[in-house]
Amino acid sequence: MPVDTTFKPPRQVxxxxxxxxxxxxxxxxxxxxxVGLWAFxxxxxxxxxxPQEFGLRFWYQTLSRPDVWESITTSVELAVSVTVISSxxxxxxxxxFARLKFPFRSLLFFSFIAGQAFPKFGxxxxxxxxxxxxxxxxxxxxxxxxxxxxxxxxxxxxPVAAFQGxxxxxxxxxxxxxxxxxxxxxxxxxPQAGPTIGAAVLLTFVNTFxxxxxxxxxxxxxxxxxxxxxxxxxxxxxxxxxxxVLSAILWLPSFFALLFARRVISGGSFARGFGA
Amino acid sequence: xxxxxxxxxxxxxxxxRAVDSFALTVGDGxxxxxxxxxxxxxxxxxxxxxxFETPSSGSITIDGEEVIHLPPERRPTxxxxxxxxxxxxxxxxxxxxxxxxxxxxxxxxxxxRVDEVLxxxxxxxxxxxxxxxxxxxxxQRVALARSLVLEPKILxxxxxxxxxxxxLRERLREExxxxxxxxxxxxxxxxxxxxxxLSMADRIVVLHDGxxxxxxxxxxxxxxxxxxxxxxxxxxxxxxxxxxxGGTFSRPGFSHKLxxxxxxxxxxxxxxxxxxxxxxxxxxxxxxxVTDYGTHGLVDLELKDGxxxxxxxxxxxDWKAGQPVDIAPRAFAAYRDDAVLYRSSAAQ
Numbered sequence: 001m002p003v004d005t006t007f008k009p010p011r012q013v014x015x016x017x018x019x020x021x022x023x024x025x026x027x028x029x030x031x032x033x034x035v036g037l038w039a040f041x042x043x044x045x046x047x048x049x050x051p052q053e054f055g056l057r058f059w060y061q062t063l064s065r066p067d068v069w070e071s072i073t074t075s076v077e078l079a080v081s082v083t084v085i086s087s088x089x090x091x092x093x094x095x096x097f098a099r100l101k102f103p104f105r106s107l108l109f110f111s112f113i114a115g116q117a118f119p120k121f122g123x124x125x126x127x128x129x130x131x132x133x134x135x136x137x138x139x140x141x142x143x144x145x146x147x148x149x150x151x152x153x154x155x156x157x158x159p160v161a162a163f164q165g166x167x168x169x170x171x172x173x174x175x176x177x178x179x180x181x182x183x184x185x186x187x188x189x190x191p192q193a194g195p196t197i198g199a200a201v202l203l204t205f206v207n208t209f210x211x212x213x214x215x216x217x218x219x220x221x222x223x224x225x226x227x228x229x230x231x232x233x234x235x236x237x238x239x240x241x242x243x244x245v246l247s248a249i250l251w252l253p254s255f256f257a258l259l260f261a262r263r264v265i266s267g268g269s270f271a272r273g274f275g276a
Numbered sequence: 277x278x279x280x281x282x283x284x285x286x287x288x289x290x291x292x293r294a295v296d297s298f299a300l301t302v303g304d305g306x307x308x309x310x311x312x313x314x315x316x317x318x319x320x321x322x323x324x325x326x327x328f329e330t331p332s333s334g335s336i337t338i339d340g341e342e343v344i345h346l347p348p349e350r351r352p353t354x355x356x357x358x359x360x361x362x363x364x365x366x367x368x369x370x371x372x373x374x375x376x377x378x379x380x381x382x383x384x385x386x387x388x389r390v391d392e393v394l395x396x397x398x399x400x401x402x403x404x405x406x407x408x409x410x411x412x413x414x415x416q417r418v419a420l421a422r423s424l425v426l427e428p429k430i431l432x433x434x435x436x437x438x439x440x441x442x443x444l445r446e447r448l449r450e451e452x453x454x455x456x457x458x459x460x461x462x463x464x465x466x467x468x469x470x471x472x473x474l475s476m477a478d479r480i481v482v483l484h485d486g487x488x489x490x491x492x493x494x495x496x497x498x499x500x501x502x503x504x505x506x507x508x509x510x511x512x513x514x515x516x517x518x519x520x521x522g523g524t525f526s527r528p529g530f531s532h533k534l535x536x537x538x539x540x541x542x543x544x545x546x547x548x549x550x551x552x553x554x555x556x557x558x559x560x561x562x563x564x565x566v567t568d569y570g571t572h573g574l575v576d577l578e579l580k581d582g583x584x585x586x587x588x589x590x591x592x593x594d595w596k597a598g599q600p601v602d603i604a605p606r607a608f609a610a611y612r613d614d615a616v617l618y619r620s621s622a623a624q
Contacts, residue, residue, distance in 0.1 A: 175349050176353070
């Protein structure tokens, strides 16, 4: 009988990996499942582990409310406005930080982290004081401005890393074969940095969509975003399902963002954005 | 006819003078190697010709036209970088076709020329490959094709094989030399490897600290180095510092007739021109180590004052470590003040 002499390494069980996956599942997936169940539960009473009756009753009730549609529209308009304005302001600035040498460059660059380094609410209260005198409290553009502050870190730091990651030799090679500086930027620099910049834009959109503190402090009482409405539902309504349905709707941007990310952004782009 | 004419080019980076009053004329179809150690200014010089650096002073003309004021995209040069610098978001075809498209050449013509140049560099059928699917050598061939397809007047190669392994490097330099001779394209090649320079170049320019030490054909550079630096940099050379007194060069343990005026001098002799014989008395030197290369042996010698010399011998087995020997230079040169003081008639 032939003897199989091929060396087979013993199969190792990655206990650390399994443990990590279990903890992640409990912390991330379990709460999502609970909220998902609540969103589709017509009846769910203690002590039942799963709902007694599934259905879309609360979806109809939630989506028939005009304030829900108004908040969805407001949130999308805010997120789009903030993302576009932030891109217009931050991307050229990021290019300048990445490629130009100017006085106080490092100081300015690190100043963008200040918004994240201190308690945000204190910063927002201070800005709200200024906005009050400028009549920006309770206005759409007041919320846009306050949310722009929160996007600076992502929209400067990540694109700077993206632009710095493009090899100067690649750009020189393009100049060498006849491309003007503008053409080099369009045909070489931007496509090379594009996926990472896409990641930054995506983060900005999603973060703005979910932002609550600034929207509440500056936008109240006139501007209602979806997360603010969800908080008021959870605080003021005895029916959990309203909040759960709004939560499920709020997942949509993340879901589409993830789909986009999978298609367009290579695995390392986010990591590269943070200097990895 | 000269294609490239460099006159008095100097490049200053702050207080550092990277290139100092450099002048060179390169003829049509010639392959000239810029050879020197790291920091000698050879890459800076190439980048000034390509338009990526602006000289602090001097002039660079190509086919009689001053190009210093021209940006890289308007110079008739093609550069191949050490890092390949292929555009990873484009496939091989698009990398090569990019320059042609910028010139608004019709699609059919672009395809024909890209296919032609792919065949030239031995990559027929690789057009649809992504750059990350290629080996280092193939990537460098694509980079070469990307420059060649535009038919530049001067091809600039900036240490293009430095990132490749020894075997591939040797193969590619032969291929590049073949292509260069077939196309008769004027080429400037930067390298710090003397093997590369000696095997490829029509002429070699040796640079040191931003200055040209010597420009000559490879065999002349080896046989008749004009400065002690070139003598030490090209091949292996025994450089012995000492003094000339009354027609004799001497230092402890070594002396030799040198018909030159009194003063300090550097005595230069190649290992293959330094004969050794078993000592008849105490001996001028002692064998320190013997290395057998099969085809020949290399004997490391130690003079009385500790100076090490090398001698090439036909048979390594004839010599033993610790053995006292007498030494006799068959051919030599001597230098004083960075210039040739004397060269024996059969100096190698």
